[in-house]
Amino acid sequence: MRTQVVIIGSGPSGLLLGQLLTDAGIDNIILERVTKDYVLSRIRAGVLEEGMAAMLDEAGAGERMHREGLKHDGFSIAFDGGCHRIDLHGLTGGKRVIVYGQTEVTHDLMDRREATGGVTIYEAANVQPHDFDGDRPYVTYEKDGVTHRIDCDFIAGCDGFHGVSRKSVPEGAITTYERVYPFGWLGIISDVEPVSHELIYANHPRGFALCSMRSPTRIRYYVQVGLDEKIEDWSDDRFWDEIRRRLPEEQAQAMKTGPSIEKSIAPLRSFVAEPLRFGRLFLAGDAGHIVPPTGAKGLNLAASDIRYLFDGLREYYQEKSKAGIDAYSQRALARVWKAERFSWWMTKTLHLFPDDGAFGQKIQHAELEYLFSSVAAQTSLAENYVGLPY
Structure with a gap:
């Protein structure tokens, strides 16, 4: 079997790249290890920058997002008993974000791929890229007990932090930068009305909290917890009691509660691999970098990677130019590190760091008080939150 581009992973980044390539007449196959x-x-x-929303439109997969997504012109930071709104729309000259779950993005891209005849092979076991440091790369996988081979021009590793793509790079060819945070997020989903029509981030002496949503009738709330916490120790009642403690009184009293339909604990880390290109293998999305979710950048960074990678591949096939693929890693990483900085700043400013002590908390308070009193500081926050240009 032969194709022009093999894409490993059918998450949003792999599906988005596959659809853009298909629409441009560039053959591709997606391999996915699970169903x-x-x-x-x-x-x-579930917070999309305008740049990512535009790419979904470009891929022909944005119609439901525009119909069902929640357009947000701002968000609030709860601190010291009050709520302070950041006016994204006003501070950035009319930009906003769209709250639309990653699952829905994935579903829309899958539907579009099926409608346009794109090939995705699910339950492809033992996927392995080969010879990507030469001119004739190929990928092998197993399906129903049979080993298959796909010859290709390029391989796109869109298979996440734990995927095979980055692990296939020789150890000496890659440098990784990482910071593991000493806490995680305990999150729940419940079918209740959100406490606010916009997101609320909370800085509190007991720890960080976030009130988000997936729809006008489904919430996604989080509280900061230690890495030693176990999900079975957190009943629904305990979670609701804890998040109310971390919110101002007005929001705590207005909060509607209900049974959780999903509950999980996720550790936080910052991670970047450099470079993002190794011969004819490219890393994109979580395969190349991870951000803490505080700044809502993970999914959006994957989209910007795909913007640069697709443009480079299109130039290669349609204009016979290698300039775009040669510049891919440098262009993508320049934006990645800006998003890493912003996500680190949001995390450092809003979370309780156990080892920082009283001095660290005073610095946090000074940072937030400065933010709420400075239009320039709020503009910087808003500019980064809505997304830097590609």
Whole structure:
């Protein structure tokens, strides 16, 4: 079997790249190790920058997002008993974000791929890229007990932090940068009305909290917890009691509660691999970098990677130019590190760091008080939150 581009992973980044390539007449095959239903069962972030929304439109997969997504012109930071709104729309000259779950993005891209005849091979076991440091790369996989080979021009590794793509790079060819945070997020989903029509981030002496939503009738709330916490120790009642303690009185009293339909604890880390290109293998999305979810950048960074990678591949095939693929890693990483900085700043400013002590908390308070009193500081926050240009 032969194709022009093999894409490993059918998450949003792999599906988005595959659709853009298909629409441009560039042959591609997506390999996914699990089932379609399993991919759709994964619950992830849901705040989309305008740049990503535009790319979904470009891929022909944005119609439901525009119909059902929640357009947000701002968000609030709860601190010291009050709520302070950041006016994204006003501070950035009319930009906003769209709250639309990653599962829905994935579903829309899958539907579009099926409608346009794109090939995705699910339950492809033991996927392995080969010879990507030469001119004739190929990928092998097993399906129903049979080993298959796909020859190709390029391989796109869109298979996440734990995927095979980055692990296939020789150890000496890659440098990794990582910071593991000393806490995680305990999150729940419940079918109740959100406490606010916009997101609320909370800095509190007991720890960080976030009130988000997936729809006008489904919430996604989080509280900061230690890495030693166990999900079975957190009943629904305990969670609701804890998040109310971390919110101002007005929001705590207004909060509606209900049974959780999903509950999980996720550790936080910052991670970047450099470079993102190794011969004819490219890393994109979580395969190359991870951000803490505080700044809502993970899914959006995957989209910007795909913007640069697709443009480079299109130039290669349509204009016979290698300039775009040669510049891919440098262009993508320049934006990645800016998003890493912003996500680190949001995390450092809003979370309780056990080792920082009283001095660290005073610095946090000074940072937030400065933010709420400075239009320039709020503009910087808003500019980064809505997304830096590609």
